Amino acid sequence: MNDEVLQRIQQVYGVENWSAGYFDISSKGHILVRPGKDDPRYVDLKELVDDLLSKHKLQMPLLIRFPQLLTSQLRALSGAYQSAISQYGFSGLHYPVFPMKVNPRREVVEEFLRESGRLRVGLECGSKAELYAAIAQEQTPESLLLCNGFKDEVFVRTALLGVQAGKRVTIIVEKLNELKMVIKLAGQLGVAPWIGLRAKLYSRGSGKWASSGGDSAKFGLTTSELLDCVRLLRETKLDGQLKLLHFHIGSQITDIKRVKNAMKEAARVYAKLRQIGCGIEFLDIGGGLGVDYDGSQTRFESSVNYTVQEFANDVVYVIKQVCDEENVPHPNLVTESGRFMTAYHTVFITSIRDEIETFAEDKPEITIDADDPQVITELKDLCDGINGKNYAEYYHDALEHKDELHTQFNLGLISLEDRAKGEVLFWEACARALKESEEDKFPDDEFESLKKILAQKYLCNFSLFRSAPDSWAIKQLFPIVPIHRLNENPSDFATLVDVTCDSDGKIDKFVDLKDVKETLELHKWKVGDDYYLGIFLVGAYQEVMGSHHNLFGNPNEAQVVIDSDGRYHVTKLVHGSRINDMLVFARYDRAQLVESYRKQVTARVEAGALSKETAAQLVVEYEAGALRGTYLE
Incomplete structure (x- = not known):
């Protein structure tokens, strides 16, 4: 090349x-x-x-999966935080956690956990099914198993099974009633998990998921609710289990400035909780680290205006600065950067x-007859006369002629064959005008729209x-x-x-x-x-x-x-998936469907419309069809 x-x-x-x-x-x-x-x-x-x-x-x-890219991205993430921690003299450690909601496939989860010992990789789950799978995974004892989302008693009991298996299960409280339920079950079973509190920050992210943060966010405790949780834990002698503060301001944050603002606010909340005697050791900054889908490195919603190293540097630097000002220990940093x-x-x-045919495709050769309507002869003249100087003017003329063509057809003045001939000439004129516009350094914007219309x-x-x-x-x-x-x-x-x-x-x-x-x-x-x-x-x-x-x-x-x-x-x-798999998904019974089809063809045999041999062959073919794939073959 x-x-x-x-x-x-x-x-x-x-x-x-x-x-x-x-x-x-x-x-x-x-x-x-x-x-x-x-x-x-x-x-x-x-x-x-x-x-x-x-x-x-x-x-x-x-769908082709390259698991080595998972490991490479994990190491890039961990390496960025280790570099920032070293550069700024941060005393906390980095704990990467993979949120299973991003891709819960076993191959993905297991690939990340292969690095669990070296990089302290943990898991985050937000449902009972995710938690059930997570507690059975092999993790290094130092790594975390975080429980997010809304919870019922079954969820909490399942989490406590993980505690008894020796995992660092951390139940992150989303609302005060959840904490009361956790306290009750911990007392009944004699097993206490680590507790995390999810704070609702004023700061918001940017991009499509900006609404995940701020006052109207779905998740998180207000400041007064945070203090109520601390009070309740102290009253029940479980304040020693409060280990983590969590927040999340949205996925795919496009603007690094929003990250800095959120880290500053979260670090203040952490510092103030430490100052009132809470022994929080981990600050979970959630997800948000974006992916540059279009490569523009901008604040556009499908891009990001930062690198992973710049993101990590800002996180570590801002949190260290606030903690030093408040004279509190640096926390261990937990990240949930699943998209990255x-x-x-x-x-x-x-x-x-295949190609979905448009008006511009498969144009027959047009010949003009003496008895053709004037609108058609004028469209033919436009097609033949388009050049680099007049293409915009002639394109506008063609639009007017198309309207006139349809008006005359609706009035019954021209035939269906005339309409077809006129439409072919119109699209030919459009195609020629578009070709001329592409040679022009400064074409009108309308030709970009025309390009889309004419596209295959x-x-x-x-x-x-x-x-x-x-x-x-x-x-x-x-x-x-x-x-x-x-x-x-x-x-x-x-x-x-x-x-x-x-x-x-x-x-x-x-x-x-x-x-x-x-x-x-x-x-x-x-x-x-x-x-x-x-x-x-x-x-x-x-x-x-x-x-x-x-x-x-x-x-x-x-x-x-x-x-x-x-x-x-x-x-x-x-x-x-096979057709049968999707029938089961939609709650059809394959045997019942086959039997119903057999009855239909049997009725046709009895009516004399089919032979018994043909009917039997049709049933076999119908039954075998359930084993075919669902896509085009």
Whole structure:
């Protein structure tokens, strides 16, 4: 690949901007995946996909997990805090905790806990199911097991099972009644967990989740409630179990200034609690450390204007400064940076299956007859006369002629064939005007909108609601890049639609360094071509937040690691959902469905519409269909 093409490709897809050193482009034009930032080893993603499809007999779509990226991100997080602690003379330790809500898959949790001994990695759970799984995991005794969220007695009893197993279970109190329940059960069972208090800060984050903090936040104790909790713990002689102060101002904080303000306020609360005799040892700053999805390094909602080191430096410096002013010990710092830890490790692969035809596609050759209506002959003249100087004027004329065409049709003055001919000429005029505008250094904004209208709509074999739900729900931007043919200049503009029967099942917003693009540059595609697209940075939340809309299930999944010699190994395959799995999810009974279908075809046999042999074959085929995958094959 020559430098000019590579530069063009980098501008179009921005891989080096958002990849954090994990993804690159090879000279063959394939996406490479590295196990660590700027690691010389790599997986050729196109070759890996070909291997999974041919050798392992998987089908699209594919979710490919690279667990080494989890470890790399964890070490980057821990290294940033260790560096800041050393630089500023901070006496507390760093305790990274993985919040299971971000990605509760066993493969993810176990990968983080492999580093538990060296880095004190703990877990955070916010439901009974997460807690049930967490207390059985192998952790170093020094690490934490945090219990967040609203709790009932079963939740607390389960947490106490973890205490009895020797874990540092910390029940974080969200409201005063929870503390009363914990105290009651601890007295009944003779087992006392560590207690944490979640403070409701005035400070707020920035971006999509700014409402997680501030006065109207869903979680957290007010200042008076904090003091009530301290009083209650002292009255019940459990104040020695109060070990942690927690706060959270929102996920994906885009602006580092908001972090500084929150740390200052939280550190003051911690210091004041220490000064009234609370033996708090841990300050849990929650999540919020963002991921730069578009690579712009700005305060835009899909970006962040800081690095992980800058984030850690500000946290450590501000908390140390406040603690020194208040003359209280530096706390141990607990972080729940789940998005940062997991986003990069998963790549979702889909393929283009077809093109959704638009008015601009498959235009027949238009010939003008003497008896054609005037509006059509004038549209033909516009098409033939468009050039670099008049394209804007002629485009506006074409818009007027299109309105006139439809008015005449509605009045019954022209035929359906005339309308079809006029529409073809109109879209041809639009396409020619757009082409001329792209040669203009200063085209009008209206031609960007026209580009979107004329863009191809490619049908891709996946469900947006299953595999990238945040793209639909909160308009999250994810980098989307062809995983091959990147040694060619893309020539087409497109938007993507999924296979669900939902008009919202589309992606028409794409990452860009300076803006949000409404079309994605792709290479020329035709039916029968293998053309694979990767949706990157989907390791956080997307798997657990995905829905089974239209009963599309989980995609096929592969876990891949790279040896020290650079060879990759597929260490685990998880086959995607079958139709039968989704029937069970929707509470259908497969045997009952088969029996119902058998009755229907039997009735057709009795009516003489089917033979017994054909009916029996149909039942077999229907029964076997439940074992097929839910996506296009």
